[in-house]
Amino acid sequence: MIVAEHKPLKELLALVEGFDRILMVGCKGCVSVCNAGGQKEVAILAAALRIARKRAGRPIAIEELTLDRQCEPEFIEWLEEPVKKGGCQAVVSLACSIGPQYIAEAYPTLPVLPGLNTTFMGGTVTHGVWAEYCSSCGNCGIANFGGLCPVTRCAKQLLNGPCGGSVDGFCEISPETPCVWELIYERLKNLGQLDRLEAILAPKDWSTSLSGGPRKIVREDLIL
Amino acid sequence: MSMKTNLKGILEGSGFAVLAAAPAVCGTDLSAVSDFARLLKGKVTAVFAADNPGARVSASALAVSVKLLAEGVEPVLCMTTRDRNRLALESDLLGAGALGIANVQIVNGAHPSLGSHPSAHRVYDVDAVQWIAAATRIASEKTLISGEAVSGDPSFFIGAAANPFVKTPELHLPVLKKKVAAGARFLVTAPVFDAARLATWLDNLKKSGVTCPVIATVAVLPDAATARHLARAGRGMAIPDSVIARIEKAGDKSLDEAIAVAVENIQAVKALPGIRGVAIIAPGSETAIPRVMEAI
Ligand code: SF4
Numbered sequence: 001m002i003v004a005e006h007k008p009l010k011e012l013l014a015l016v017e018g019f020d021r022i023l024m025v026g027c028k029g030c031v032s033v034c035n036a037g038g039q040k041e042v043a044i045l046a047a048a049l050r051i052a053r054k055r056a057g058r059p060i061a062i063e064e065l066t067l068d069r070q071c072e073p074e075f076i077e078w079l080e081e082p083v084k085k086g087g088c089q090a091v092v093s094l095a096c097s098i099g100p101q102y103i104a105e106a107y108p109t110l111p112v113l114p115g116l117n118t119t120f121m122g123g124t125v126t127h128g129v130w131a132e133y134c135s136s137c138g139n140c141g142i143a144n145f146g147g148l149c150p151v152t153r154c155a156k157q158l159l160n161g162p163c164g165g166s167v168d169g170f171c172e173i174s175p176e177t178p179c180v181w182e183l184i185y186e187r188l189k190n191l192g193q194l195d196r197l198e199a200i201l202a203p204k205d206w207s208t209s210l211s212g213g214p215r216k217i218v219r220e221d222l223i224l
Numbered sequence: 225m226s227m228k229t230n231l232k233g234i235l236e237g238s239g240f241a242v243l244a245a246a247p248a249v250c251g252t253d254l255s256a257v258s259d260f261a262r263l264l265k266g267k268v269t270a271v272f273a274a275d276n277p278g279a280r281v282s283a284s285a286l287a288v289s290v291k292l293l294a295e296g297v298e299p300v301l302c303m304t305t306r307d308r309n310r311l312a313l314e315s316d317l318l319g320a321g322a323l324g325i326a327n328v329q330i331v332n333g334a335h336p337s338l339g340s341h342p343s344a345h346r347v348y349d350v351d352a353v354q355w356i357a358a359a360t361r362i363a364s365e366k367t368l369i370s371g372e373a374v375s376g377d378p379s380f381f382i383g384a385a386a387n388p389f390v391k392t393p394e395l396h397l398p399v400l401k402k403k404v405a406a407g408a409r410f411l412v413t414a415p416v417f418d419a420a421r422l423a424t425w426l427d428n429l430k431k432s433g434v435t436c437p438v439i440a441t442v443a444v445l446p447d448a449a450t451a452r453h454l455a456r457a458g459r460g461m462a463i464p465d466s467v468i469a470r471i472e473k474a475g476d477k478s479l480d481e482a483i484a485v486a487v488e489n490i491q492a493v494k495a496l497p498g499i500r501g502v503a504i505i506a507p508g509s510e511t512a513i514p515r516v517m518e519a520i
């Protein structure tokens with residue numbers, strides 16, 4: 001899923017400065033699972049903003065709405081009524097940052113503000129902890145690495161084995177970040193594939209990644 | 225033109241190489257580099273021109289190499305894969321060849337988060353193994369990674385980094401084997417403070433079939449606080465507490481003690497089979513290097 005976290009309240013207050021009627025839109029997708037932008041978080045953040053603005057003597061009216069998803073245009077259409085009826089001056093999206101961009105496309109003259117920092121593509125490690133596993137390079141090569149991704153999980157995205165900086169199984173960047181190459185080694189050992197460590201992998205073709213420019217998939221068979 | 229280098233001559237022959245690292249200068253006045261070169265001219269095989277060492281910005285390794293050449297000292301151009309993509313690496317290597325720089329030391333380099341610009345975008349387009357292979361091919365096949373031909377007659381003598389003090393040598397030895405298979409002709413170790421551990425590693429290296437010459441790095445530690453920081457910061461520095469305590473205890477004379485430690489380490493590593501040279505680093509105390517060299 002896409003993992004995100006809400007922006008600090010101070011930053012959110014600065015973003016909505018100058019508006020006194022806004023719409024805050026959550027998303028029931030990934031960001032709801034990682035407790036960043038679901039219905040509950042919309043309620044909490046909206047309340048926090050209202051209280052802070054009231055205290056500052058500049059109250060703000062915030063209408064709340066949570067869409068099934070913000071990454072599909074048909075769900076964005078649900079905004080039509082609250083935007084028109086509510087007369088909101090701006091929308092704060094609590095979806096991953098695909099959401100605010102879809103809303104911006106749908107409402108060319110309406111200011112759209114991101115309420116979240118979209119952080120990474122990842123998974124739950126334990127309750128309240130998420131970690132990054134894939135950075136969507138567009139050409140998955142993890143079969144070479146026992147199914148683990150050095151492009152994302154090695155701080156230097158080394159494809160030919162570890163650097164000399166790993167300390168007691170952890171990465172040189174932080175004692176809390178496992179050195180993925182230690183994990184890859186264990187996996188390859190368990191799989192009886194340690195010979196894979198001997199093969200020199202050629203420079204990766206990054207043209208399928210964001211380096212090649214914004215990406216798009218066209219599935220002719222699905223186009224109506 | 226097949227460039228002859230002293231370093232290559234010594235390592236391919238039977239001599240013992242003595243290298244030192246030039247001061248890293250964060251600025252445009254490279255007189256410290258020229259002074260350093262004059263201080264060591266005739267006493268060293270070659271001098272390393274570091275590439276933003278420790279992920280801290282300093283005047284480019286290419287510029288430092290040119291200064292060294294101008295003083296008649298053979299440079300070893302360091303290249304990290306951290307800051308430049310394949311276009312920039314290839315272009316700098318061609319430039320180095322054009323300027324008569326043949327020794328190249330290729331490393332992944334410390335992660336930017338450990339250095340002076342932790343908010344920088346990391347690059348790592350290619351890793352050290354890939355860049356060693358590509359740099360080797362630029363000389364042997366006269367082609368870039370893209371397959372495009374290069375003109376002239378480039379020739380490089382390429383080295384790689386090795387950390388003998390990692391806890392999982394079984395995971396790191398294959399990388400070294402690949403670096404050598406890719407074209408590295410010498411390995412430069414992380415700073416050595418424990419010759420016995422180095423000896424065990426050399427033995428394992430030999431058993432794994434890697435026969436290329438090894439240059440042991442010996443460091444003059446600036447002071448106890450820096451030593452402690454380096455030992456902790458996860459930069460592959462295995463600095464024993466006893467060494468830090470010695471330098472700390474020396475108080476005002478900490479540099480003398482750090483030099484004494486370096487001298488002892490040089491004497492210990494020199495005796496090990498497989499060690500074909502030493503590289504002396506003394507960040508911030510480069511002028512102490514001749515004193516250390518007296519031990520060789
Ligand atoms: S190799 Fe690419 S696609 Fe596969 S997990 Fe890593 S980043 Fe994701």
Ligand code: SF4
Nearest residue numbers: 154162163166171179
């Ligand atoms: S310590 Fe491990 S994970 Fe970190 S950069 Fe080095 S090889 Fe990659």
